[in-house]
Amino acid sequence: MSEKTKNPPAGKKDEGLRVPWLLSVEYQYAAGQFATRFFQELRDNGRIWGVRCPGCQRVYIPPRPVCGICAGKTGEWVEVGDEGVIVGCTVVNVPFIDPMTGEQRPVPYGFAIIRLDGASTALYHFLEETDPKKLGVGKRVKAVFRPERKGTLLDIKHFRLLD
């Protein structure tokens, strides 16, 4: 009998072997017809557009083909303002890997959910201000556009507090 039937010695308790695996993958997402038009307008003309639902009259940003509430096709494009109101806001302090770059984003940074004038829904974006005491729900903000724009949401650098 050359076959060994004895069990191998048991490891110490909690002596778990761990195996690292690094994932670094690039994805390429199609923006779709509505977002493509939105981002072209943002890049070329610095203007912000939504679409209106002919049923409930909501003006949607992000623009989209179907209103979820009416379950019907959206219709005309409507230009909205580059100013709006803060619906919710925060200043992020927690170290965080930006999945768009794989780099840790500098903290603190302000971000808010902003309803642009003329829109029914709201948009996520960065805030210039990083002092939570100066921010607040209901405060008005204005988009700061980058001089060179590429056709992404970051063509708006951030939103600046008004007054």
Add this chain to the structure above:
Amino acid sequence: MPHKVGIVATGQTKHTAKRTDINLRELITEAVTRALDDAGLRMSDIDAVMLGNMEPFEGFMLPELWSVEGWGGLGKPAMKFNTGGTVGTSTAIAAYYFAASGIYDTILAVGFEKQSEGHTQTAITTVGDPLWERTMMAGAIGNFAVMASTYVHESGVTEEHAAKIAVKSRRNACNNEYAHLQMPNLTVEEVLASPYLAYPVRRLDFCPQSDGACALVLATEAKAKKLAPQPAWIKAVATAHEQQYMGDSPRRLADMRSQRAASQRVYKACGISDPVRDLDVAEIYEVATYAELAMYENLGFCAPGQSGKLIDHGVTTMSGQLPVNPSGGVLATNCIGATAMIRVAEAALQIMGKAGKRQVPGAKLALATGYGGNAWTDALILGRE
């Protein structure tokens, strides 16, 4: 008419930050073995298996395939669910559907997650739309902080109210042998001294990341009566979804459409008109203190703007009229694929009278919820009858 279905057994691991001693498959085996032992069953008695897990956290495609021997399902009918924070309740509800329809009699449901093996907040960020949301949101924390700021503004709840929720949860967790964060001496002052992760959310306002698994055994009426002296009968289930983008429902915590819809549906099915009076206990899915306060309103536990008073008066503490999260809840344990199922398991233990030191005496009717993904809600009512 759906068949009557009861939960007859539960199994949980001891939830903790890192289970480096075992792998995901072995973690699943622990919970499944405990549930089968609790029911006095073997895998050969199980007709079908429902699994819940969120693949991006561990980076396993088809974890159900990789772990099949862990849950004992080789050759059995099985399905996997992957719905974010609600995954555990979705999986339990799916098991209920299969039993209630009469397709299978005895079903095993398993939820599992090893948060320590991947990068939780980066994975959560992929919930966001890459064009519109991912760049800003800092995982679940930033996202919740934005929603919490709206709720604070509209409801008038204070940091002290939130801190009281944090203390309640971590102290309740001391009565739960499976809970991750057990902090018997935690005080409101300590919560208020913890740093802001993202204003207004402090470190102790937010849930931990846990490794853990949970399993349930469900059975149709005749089987259930043989397997358990007091099954936890599933009285009603509901699931409700939200619109696609975070900004579509910008007052998301203040106006939780999905939570209102799902809870109203199960209340109506059970004839519940005043949940604080009619329910005996609730196990709800609250990833942050402010979420629990907002949920008090959205689940109908209080009028708008009154959630702070509810915790001030101790209504939701263990000695109150409606104890919420005797287990410690998500603020004490969050192993995402298992978390919502733990709500169901804990509600079932209360109904079965098997909740040990965290038992609400004489609990007859319990609510369990799941919440997450993009603000989706699941709700279940369990009862003795």
